[in-house]
Amino acid sequence: MAYLSLSQVTKRFGAVTAVDRLDLDIAEGECVAMLGPSGCGKTTTLRMVAGFEDLDDGEIRAGDKLLSSRRKNYYLPPERRNFGMVFQAFAVWPHLSVFDNIAFPLRVRRLPRAEIEARTAEALAHTNLTAAAKGSPDDLSGGGKQRVALARALAIRPDVMLLDEPLSSLDPHFREEMRFEIKDLQRRFGFAILYVTHDQAEAMALSDRLLVMREGVVQQVGTPLEVYRAPANRFVFEFIGLSSFLPAALGAGAMRVGGEHARWPASAPPPPELVAAGAAVLAARPTEIEFVAEGGLRGAVARKAFLGETIDYRIAVGDVEVRVQKSRHVAGPAVGESCALAFPRARWYPQD
Amino acid sequence: MTSAVATTSRFGTPQVLLGLSIAILVIVVAVPVLLIFVNAFWVDGHFNVADVIKVLREKDTYQALLNSLILASGVTVTGTVVGTFFAWLVTRTDLPLKGAMKVLFLVPFMLPSFIGALAWKMLLSPRSGYINRFFIEVLGFDGPVFDIYTYAGIIAVETMYLFPFVFIQVAGALERMDPTLEESARISGADLFTITRKITIPLVLPSILSGALLIMLYSMAHFGTVAVLGIEAGIYNIPTLIYEKIHQSAGSFNSIRTGTVLATVLVITAAFILWLQNRVLARGRYQIIAGKSFRPTEVKLRGLRMPMLAFCLAYIGFTIVLPTATIFMVGGLKTYGLPFAAENFTWENYRYILFEWDLTRDAIWNSISLGFAAAVITMFAGVIISYVIVKMKVRGKGVLEFLGMLPFSVPGSVIALGVILAWSGKYGVNLYNTVWIILVAYIARYMAFSLKANSAALEQVHDSLVEAARASGATMWQALRDVVLPLVRPGMLAAFFLIFLPALRELTVSVLLYGPTTRTIGVAIYTLNEDGETVYSAALAGIALIIIIVGESVIKRLFKGAAGRKG
Numbered sequence: 001m002a003y004l005s006l007s008q009v010t011k012r013f014g015a016v017t018a019v020d021r022l023d024l025d026i027a028e029g030e031c032v033a034m035l036g037p038s039g040c041g042k043t044t045t046l047r048m049v050a051g052f053e054d055l056d057d058g059e060i061r062a063g064d065k066l067l068s069s070r071r072k073n074y075y076l077p078p079e080r081r082n083f084g085m086v087f088q089a090f091a092v093w094p095h096l097s098v099f100d101n102i103a104f105p106l107r108v109r110r111l112p113r114a115e116i117e118a119r120t121a122e123a124l125a126h127t128n129l130t131a132a133a134k135g136s137p138d139d140l141s142g143g144g145k146q147r148v149a150l151a152r153a154l155a156i157r158p159d160v161m162l163l164d165e166p167l168s169s170l171d172p173h174f175r176e177e178m179r180f181e182i183k184d185l186q187r188r189f190g191f192a193i194l195y196v197t198h199d200q201a202e203a204m205a206l207s208d209r210l211l212v213m214r215e216g217v218v219q220q221v222g223t224p225l226e227v228y229r230a231p232a233n234r235f236v237f238e239f240i241g242l243s244s245f246l247p248a249a250l251g252a253g254a255m256r257v258g259g260e261h262a263r264w265p266a267s268a269p270p271p272p273e274l275v276a277a278g279a280a281v282l283a284a285r286p287t288e289i290e291f292v293a294e295g296g297l298r299g300a301v302a303r304k305a306f307l308g309e310t311i312d313y314r315i316a317v318g319d320v321e322v323r324v325q326k327s328r329h330v331a332g333p334a335v336g337e338s339c340a341l342a343f344p345r346a347r348w349y350p351q352d
Numbered sequence: 353m354t355s356a357v358a359t360t361s362r363f364g365t366p367q368v369l370l371g372l373s374i375a376i377l378v379i380v381v382a383v384p385v386l387l388i389f390v391n392a393f394w395v396d397g398h399f400n401v402a403d404v405i406k407v408l409r410e411k412d413t414y415q416a417l418l419n420s421l422i423l424a425s426g427v428t429v430t431g432t433v434v435g436t437f438f439a440w441l442v443t444r445t446d447l448p449l450k451g452a453m454k455v456l457f458l459v460p461f462m463l464p465s466f467i468g469a470l471a472w473k474m475l476l477s478p479r480s481g482y483i484n485r486f487f488i489e490v491l492g493f494d495g496p497v498f499d500i501y502t503y504a505g506i507i508a509v510e511t512m513y514l515f516p517f518v519f520i521q522v523a524g525a526l527e528r529m530d531p532t533l534e535e536s537a538r539i540s541g542a543d544l545f546t547i548t549r550k551i552t553i554p555l556v557l558p559s560i561l562s563g564a565l566l567i568m569l570y571s572m573a574h575f576g577t578v579a580v581l582g583i584e585a586g587i588y589n590i591p592t593l594i595y596e597k598i599h600q601s602a603g604s605f606n607s608i609r610t611g612t613v614l615a616t617v618l619v620i621t622a623a624f625i626l627w628l629q630n631r632v633l634a635r636g637r638y639q640i641i642a643g644k645s646f647r648p649t650e651v652k653l654r655g656l657r658m659p660m661l662a663f664c665l666a667y668i669g670f671t672i673v674l675p676t677a678t679i680f681m682v683g684g685l686k687t688y689g690l691p692f693a694a695e696n697f698t699w700e701n702y703r704y705i706l707f708e709w710d711l712t713r714d715a716i717w718n719s720i721s722l723g724f725a726a727a728v729i730t731m732f733a734g735v736i737i738s739y740v741i742v743k744m745k746v747r748g749k750g751v752l753e754f755l756g757m758l759p760f761s762v763p764g765s766v767i768a769l770g771v772i773l774a775w776s777g778k779y780g781v782n783l784y785n786t787v788w789i790i791l792v793a794y795i796a797r798y799m800a801f802s803l804k805a806n807s808a809a810l811e812q813v814h815d816s817l818v819e820a821a822r823a824s825g826a827t828m829w830q831a832l833r834d835v836v837l838p839l840v841r842p843g844m845l846a847a848f849f850l851i852f853l854p855a856l857r858e859l860t861v862s863v864l865l866y867g868p869t870t871r872t873i874g875v876a877i878y879t880l881n882e883d884g885e886t887v888y889s890a891a892l893a894g895i896a897l898i899i900i901i902v903g904e905s906v907i908k909r910l911f912k913g914a915a916g917r918k919g
Contacts, residue, residue, distance in 0.1 A: 050539055078538045085539040091532035095554045104550075105540035152540065162539075 003028045003192055004049070004160055008058035010070075011044050011216075018044045020216040021058065028159070031186060031193040033207035035200060035239070041216040042196045043164060049194060050085055050162050051078035062160065079108075084153025084191070088165040090145040092137040092152070099124070099133040102151045109156070123151040126185060143174040147181075154185065161186075163195045167202060179205055200240050204228070212236050234349040237283050244289065244323045246282040247351060250275050257282070258318025262297040270348040281349045286312075286325040288345045291332055296340030301333050315341060365828055366746040373737040374748075377755040380796045384770025385619065385762055391773060392612040407613045416593040417617060419503075423578065423589055424571040426507035427514055431571075432564040434511060435518025438667075441660065443526040444552075445651045448661050454523065456668050458516050462904050463672070464857040465513035466576025466874065467893045470881055471675030472509050473580055474682050474890070476500035480689060482678070501585040510577050512671040514570055518563030525559035526552075544651055558632050565629040569622055573763030575860040576874075580881065590614045591765040591860060598769065598864055608773075615766040623761040676897060683891030701891040712892050714869060715876035716899075722787060722862075722872065723855035726794035731847045733795070734802025735810075735840060741803075742810040743818075759800035764860035767796045771865065785867030793861045798854070802847040809843020810836075849907045857900055873899075 004026040011019040019041040026032050034042040047053045048068060049060055059069035067076050092101050102123050106116040124130045127147040132140060137148050146166060153161060163182070167175040183206060186193060197203050203210055204224040212219040212227065212235075220232035231237035238245070248255040248264075255264045264270060274280040287310075290296075299317035306312075311332060313324040322341065326332050333339040395403055407413055441447050442454045460468075475483045476498050484496035499505060533555065537547045553560075575591040582588060588596065594614050597607035653660055681692055683701055690696040705712035741752055762770075771793040775783040783789035813836055821831035859874030866875045873896050880889035 050535075052535060052538075077543075078535070079541045079543055081539070082541070083539055085536065087532040087536060089530055089532055091530065091536040093533060093537075093551060093555070095557075104537065104542070108540060108542040108546055149536070152536070156541065 003030075003063055004194065005061045006045075006049070006058070007060075009045065009048060009055060009060060010057035011041070011048060011053060012056045017216050019048070022218055024211060024218075024221070026160070026192050026194060029186070029190045029192055030209065031183075031195060031207045032209045032211060033195040033197060033203035034211045034213060035197060035203045036213035036219075037239070038198060039215075040213040042198075042213050045213075046162055046164055046194060046196045049160075050083060051076060051081050082156065082158060083160050083162050084156060084158035085162040086146070086149045086153050086164065086166040088169055090137075090142070090149050090169065092145050092148045094136065094138045096137075097134055098129055098137050098140070098148050101137060101148050102129075102155050105152060105156045119155055119157075123155045126154065126188070127151040127181070141174075142170050143178060146170060146178060150182070150185070154189065157189065158191055160192045160194065163193060165197055166195075168197070168199065175202070182206065204240075212239060214239075231347070234281065234283065237347060237349070242286050242323070242325070244284050244286055246284075246317070246320055246322060247279070248282045249279050250277075255282070257297055258299075258316075258320035260298050260317050263295065265343045265346050267344045268346040268348075274348050274350060277350065279351050281351055282343060283347045283349055284343045284345065286323045288343075289322065289324045290342045290344060291324075291326070291330075292340050292342040294340070296342045298338060298340050300338045301335050304332075304335050315339065317341070366740075366744050369736060369740050369744070370746050370748055370752065373733075373740045373752055374755065376733050377737065377752070377758070377799070380792065381758050381762070381767075381799060382755055384767060384774045384796060385758065386770075387773040388612045388615045388619070388766060388770045391608065392616045395609075403609075404613050404616075407610050408617075410610070412588065412593065413610060413614065416588045416590050416614065419578075419582075419587055420572055420589040420618075422503060423506055423510070423574075424568050426503065427510040427571040428564050428568040430507060430511040431515040431567045432518050432560060435515040435563060435567075436522050436560055438515075438664070439519045439522035439526060441664070443523050445653050445660070446657065447653065447664070448657060453664055453668075456672070457519055459668075459672055460513045461516045461520075462853070462900060463513065463676075463897070464576065464859070464874070464900070465510065465574070466580055466859050466878065467679060467857075467897065468513055468675050469509050469577040469580035470877070470889065470893060471678040471682075472500050472505070474678055474886070475674070476505065477584075482692075500581055501587075503587065506577055506581050506587065509581065510571055510574060513577075514567045517566040517570070518560060521559040521563035521566075522556055525556040529555060561632045562629050565625050565632065569625045569629075572621055572625070573618060573765065573860075575765060575863065576878075579863075579878065590618050591763070594765050594769060595864055598772070611769050612773075615769050618763050619761065619766055622763055626761050679890050679897065680894045682887060683894040685887050685890075688886040701887055702895065705888055705892050706895065709888075711871065712876055712888070715871040715873050715892070716895070718787060718790075718870060719856050719858075719873040722790055722794060723852045723858075725791055726798060726855050727848045727852040729791075730795050730798050730802045730851050731806075731844050734799060734806045734847055735844055737799075738803055738806035738810050739836075742807050743813075743815070756803050759796060759803070762796075764797055764858075765864060767793050768861045768864035771796065785870065787870045790862050790865050790870060790872070793865055794851075794855055794858070797858075797861055798851040801850040801854075805847040805850055806840065806843050809840040809846075813839045846911075849903075853900065853903050853907070856903065857896060 006022055006024045009019060009022045010017065022045060024032065034045060036042050044053060048055055051068065054075060055068050055070040057070050059071070060067045062081070066072070066074060067081060068074070093104070096104065099120060103116050103120045106119055111119075121130070124133050127150055129144070129147055129151055132144065137145050140148065146169070149166070166182070167178055170178060179202060182193075193206075195203070195206060207224060209221060210224055210227045211221045214235050220227055220236050222230075227236065228240055231240060234245075237243055246257045248257050250264070250270055253263055254261060270280050297317055299315040299322065301313055302316040302321065303314040304311065306328070309328060310325045311328050313326070313332060315322045315324055324341065392404060393399055393401065408417070438457050442450045442457070447453065473481070475481050476496070478484060478496040478499045478501065481496070481500065484498070487493040487497045488495070500509070529552075534547050534551055537551045538544075542550065573591055574589070575595065578587065578589045578592045579595065582592060594611045597611045600607070681697075682688065684697045684699070685701075686696050686698050706716075707713070737752065737756060740746065740749065741756055771789055772784070775781055775789050775792060777784065783792065817835055817839070818831045821835045822828070826834065857874055858872060859878055862872040862875050863878060866872065871879065873892065877889050877893045877896065880886075880892065
């Protein structure tokens with residue numbers, strides 16, 4: 001059953017449509033990540049769910065409770081939505097101790113003192129903050145502050161947790177650790193997560209489903225694997241993972257890239273409408289491009305960089321540069337040598 | 353001993369600059385202040401505390417101390433409430449015309465409060481004030497509706513001019529504050545009232561306190577308003593009593609002593625307030641600055657939107673427009689006390705004081721030339737001293753840092769008194785009754801402004817820029833001239849105007865130092881008022897206001913232009 005449900009949600013800032021007729025259902029205990037470049041409308045969507053922004057169209061419900069509705073001009077204020085929320089800049093209060101930060105949402109709910117103590121202690125324990133409880137959050141590292149924010153959101157035992165780029169202010173090695181902690185807390189408490197990020201690795205690692213946005217419009221919704229394996233369009237392909245794009249002229253069974261001719265890949269031929277158009281863009285992951293002895297697209301190695309486990313090649317095919325990545329165990333051509341490329345898992349998109 | 357490299361010599365550039373900086377600060381600031389302490393505590397070659405206590409226990413001294421405290425506390429409380437409220441209103445609510453309101457609330461900063469006091473005296477003095485007379489003569493009241501010659505009157509007028517200290521600090525803090533600090537409280541379940549009480553106010557409390565302490569510092573040492581409104585009712589504070597003692601008794605030993613004792617109390621109080629302010633700022637500097645952010649949630653005033661706007665406009669009309677208009681209208685009256693009717697107005701007063709009366713013409717000229725000279729000298733001295741403090745690694749710098757802090761905590765009347773002690777011939781140089789003594793006092797008074805502006809500018813110039821110039825083959829002097837100086841020029845320019853404009857309207861210092869031909873604009877307005885020449889006093893005040901407003905707008909334009917070119 002859909003717990004959190006957004007339908008036709010729209011937000012305009014002046015002439016700009018920040019979010020355009022967005023539909024999304026989130027099940028109980030599900031984690032959905034909203035992914036996209038900055039300014040794509042993902043944070044605005046989250047803020048509408050939280051109740052900080054009004055809607056220009058559509059409505060948002062939680063279970064059978066109406067949260068926001070443009071038509072009914074009804075907005076439940078943020079303080080009565082009972083969500084947990086974690087912000088990018090931590091937003092922990094420096095004038096209160098760690099304990100008081102976490103107890104704050106319980107105190108404003110006027111819970112009995114004993115229950116406040118117990119639930120705060122529980123949230124502290126789950127976030128490994130018990131030792132720091134008496135101190136000021138200003139004495140903690142970024143990761144520590146973010147754990148305080150997480151504990152504060154946990155304390156009210158929310159059904160939905162709204163996370164606004166919660167890891168992007170942290171050092172890279174903390175990010176991975178916090179990712180696991182968030183996932184772990186979710187398993188234990190069973191809340192749903194709506195997660196905003198521009199980091200695709202983070203989104204894929206955390207979420208049950210991904211929602212990719214661009215300029216306010218949803219591009220694709222699906223599991224991380226679906227989105228990676230079958231990107232709905234060129235934008236999604238480019239945004240998720242590394243990519244090489246080759247503009248190609250299409251003829252009968254053959255393509256021309258950068259002045260070089262080759263047969264198009266038999267395992268992944270271009271769709272008929274693009275063949276009819278006579279031109280397309282060939283898209284491939286750099287790791288899914290193969291060096292072949294015969295029959296590939298001819299090029300020469302322009303640059304070669306050793307990245308550790310992988311070797312990064314830039315192959316010049318005429319005036320087109322193609323990025324290829326191979327394991328260091330694969331014997332590849334040297335700089336200046338010519339080579340031939342095959343694209344067994346190519347995808348085709350229309351040219352702009 | 354073959355080395356000829358300049359930096360290895362014991363008296364290289366750094367030592368020369370350091371010596372020069374110390375000399376300037378010692379002569380201009382330290383000696384006068386020191387002489388005050390010496391005169392207060394040193395009688396006939398003996399250290400003497402009993403006498404100091406005796407002076408403090410004299411009724412008028414003791415009453416002046418008490419009055420300073422009462423007035424400063426009152427102004428601090430009202431100014432803080434008013435400043436915090438308006439700051440919240442223009443940053444956190446959906447009040448209409450917020451941008452314009454914010455600018456308008458800062459206008460009192462540039463208007464001299466003694467001119468305001470003059471206007472309020474014309475409006476609300478118990479018998480002849482226009483408002484009181486309107487109520488008595490037209491509406492048939494038995495007595496005045498409000499007597500401005502009271503503690504309440506003085507506190508009200510000072511509040512109008514000092515509340516921007518709190519306003520500017522709190523508005524700044526509220527604007528820079530990360531809105532998610534409040535949003536996270538909202539999503540935690542707190543309503544706006546709880547958030548304001550538990551989150552917003554505690555977070556901006558350091559700014560509120562620091563602004564409040566600045567109000568207190570200024571009010572404590574404030575001369576003009578109390579001199580205009582208090583003396584009639586016998587209300588003296590420390591600076592006005594110092595003035596009274598020095599002025600009435602023409603420099604008798606006893607009055608000088610009383611003055612120095614009062615000045616000592618003032619310096620100690622000021623130093624204590626500043627120390628407290630530094631502590632508040634240091635302890636309370638929370639990391640609340642916003643990163644990427646949405647605009648803060650605004651409190652929707654709903655039905656109160658228009659009434660609040662009306663209230664703000666009424667406040668501005670009452671505290672800025674009304675007194676300013678009063679000054680210009682009274683300045684145009686044929687005789688003070690005539691009703692404001694067309695047949696009673698004349699341009700004659702303005703023409704007379706601008707073109708014919710030596711006293712006022714001299715005053716305008718004195719103020720402009722004194723302000724200009726003080727600004728230029730202080731600007732250059734300030735840049736040298738700041739350079740030594742901020743940039744140079746040289747032994748003995750600590751002395752300089754201490755001396756550099758000194759001007760911040762020395763109120764104007766103390767400087768004036770110290771300058772009298774130092775430059776009245778007792779030590780070989782007699783500048784008394786000349787413009788030079790005012791100039792020396794202005795340099796001491798405004799050195800703090802110059803040091804602040806120049807240090808701020810110099811701190812922006814990273815050491816590596818100079819090092820890069822040296823590495824490219826420039827000498828120290830070339831690096832200073834071609835790299836540092838162009839980069840700190842905006843700071844120097846800021847210092848110039850930060851000094852020139854306040855000096856134009858200055859009263860506290862020059863009123864203690866003026867001689868027969870060395871009145872400043874402020875002194876001329878003040879003495880004309882004292883002599884009962886209310887109309888001429890108002891006319892000159894009007895001209896002063898025009899000069900100030902024109903000056904401020906020229907500078908705003910200038911700095912905006914400079915910022916625009918950079919960005």
